[in-house]
Amino acid sequence: MASDRPGEDTIQDPLFILETGEVYRNPTEVKMSQIVLPCHANHCGELSAGQLLKWMDSTACLSAERHAGCSCITASVDDIHFERTIGVGQVVNIIAKVNRAFTSSMEVGILVTCEDLYTDRQWKVCHAFGTFVARRTEAGKVQLKQVIPRTQMEQMEYSLAAERRRMRLIHAEIITDLLSSSTAQLGECQEYQDAVPAERTRVESVELVLPPHANHQVSTFGGQIMAWMENVATIAASRLCNAHPTLRTIDMFHFRGPSHIGDRLVLKAIVNNAFKNSMEVGVCAEAYQGGEPLRHINSAFMTFEVLDSDRKPRTLPRIRPEPVDGKRRYQESIARKKIRLDRKYIISCKQTEVPLSVPWDQSNQMYLSYNNVSALKLMAARNNWVLNSEKNKVSLYTLEENQMLCFKVETHVDVPAEQTFHLLSDLRRRQEWDRHYEECEVINQADEDDTIYRVATPSVSKDGKGQDFILLASRRKPCDARDPYLIALRSVTLPTHPPTDDYTRGEVLCAGFSIWEESSTVTKITYYNQATPGVLPYISTDIAGLSSSFYCIFSACSHFLEANRDSLAALPPSALCTVTRQDCHGPAPYERKSSNQ
Incomplete structure (x- = not known):
């Protein structure tokens, strides 16, 4: 399915004309267009979110490397909210460009749109920001050149990138503070009749990192890891509702360490909590080689919905959390839901829609x-x-x-x-x-x-x-x-x-x-x-x-x-x-x- 109202958000690709009369294009801009084939789709004939994450990561990485002049790795990806889904036969257009460079890291803005070849219309699917780090060279740590904004839009993104970076730097600390202060007030988990035991939704899978999964520096593509994580999270969500869920949001991905060819990636997922129309799935990725201990690569929280025949969210069954850690995750998910709503309400709203106070x-x-x-x-x-x-x-x-x-x-x-x-x-x-x-x-x-x-x-x-x-x-x-x-x-x-x-x-x-x-x-x-x-x-x-x-x-x-x-x-x-x-x-x-x- 392409969208609920495919013609409503038509996307125009703006051209910027310089004083010399030349058409300006950002030197770091990279475009990728992919037609969605059945091998990219899920059971509903919609593009797999994991495949989309891989394409987004690849496009953004190419943009980062174009600016840095050397290989780059994914450090983090900010929250992603998927506004629409994409059907087989439609075209995914991804535009990535570096908004701002800091010392050795840079923010890359990523815009994903869908194009219907029959109606010649495009609409927005999601907008994301990734942080990429330039890898050290033989000469040592890379000092990135500055981005020079040329248009009003580039100036805005350049300026806002500094504020987004500030949020990323304190993100983990703030989340910890908010969760500890919120969960102390939540009390005991509520017991629901006919609740589904959380243990039933647990998924564990292992993947061997092969050359096709890695870049030219033999490190696993960040997008590939995100795709594997999305896969196990989708299975966990499916087990709760006995239906095929739709991914709506992903909280910030933060890569805590690298993974390489030959690594075994252990991916674990479980439904932390189910609300009326949505559920939160916690998923983590750990890596090991041989007999070495597991290395924590990434953790994420993904929110799913189950849509009915009218594309409206269905009411979901409640979850019965496991003792101790399960109850902690259950309580923390309530706090995270509030945080997500705050973020969406305060940050994602258009300026004209934000109430004064x-x-x-x-x-x-x-x-x-x-x-x-x-x-x-x-x-x-x-x-x-x-x-x-x-x-x-x-x-x-x-x-x-x-x-x-x-x-x-x-x-x-x-x-x-x-x-x-x-x-x-x-x-x-x-x-x-x-x-x-x-x-x-x-x-x-x-x-x-x-x-x-x-x-x-x-x-x-x-x-x-x-x-x-x-x-x-x-x-x-x-x-x-x-x-x-x-x-x-x-x-x-x-x-x-x-x-x-x-x-x-x-x-x-x-x-x-x-x-x-x-x-x-x-x-x-x-x-x-x-x-x-x-x-x-x-x-x-x-x-x-x-x-x-x-x-x-x-x-x-x-x-x-x-x-x-x-x-x-x-x-x-x-x-x-x-x-x-x-x-x-x-x-x-x-x-x-x-x-x-």
């Missing part, structure tokens, strides 16, 4: 922070800003797109960028230069780089009430010289701070500062804001040219920064707020080291 809690902190920073980066990457007016070296730009008004204010200061970053990071000091900040208090120190504030602003009319905002402020230092310092702001909701009668609760979808170091002493500051109804009254007269309050405010900001350029008080909020968060919320939420350290 999202409930904050410890379990979704990482994803809210990612979304907060990513939204600001996407706004900053827009190249169609229009200069509205300029006064006293302060420029006001506007951007109207999709019935949404955005604005940015830009100025320069003679203050080092890092000092500017620290001074602007603590929103409590904004009262010193911004008359719109009547009150500002820290109400939660989420982690080292994320702080939740309550900000109160005066009324925009004589008789009206003031507004207050609950803001998540996410700070980011540059990943390298091609990145700015960032301070991203967005509204969140906290049960401890509901709206009150004294203030109208305002909301901020996306706002914040981008701070660029132009020299050791000169810094460019750009403030962005997506003008929501709660914010618009404060700036509408400026945009209409009827007021110059914003110029006065940002001139005051420049004076504030220059007056404090040598101040030692410009410390991160986390160094100042320990007492505050203890007073407001009891014990502090989980803390972790920043990936920048």
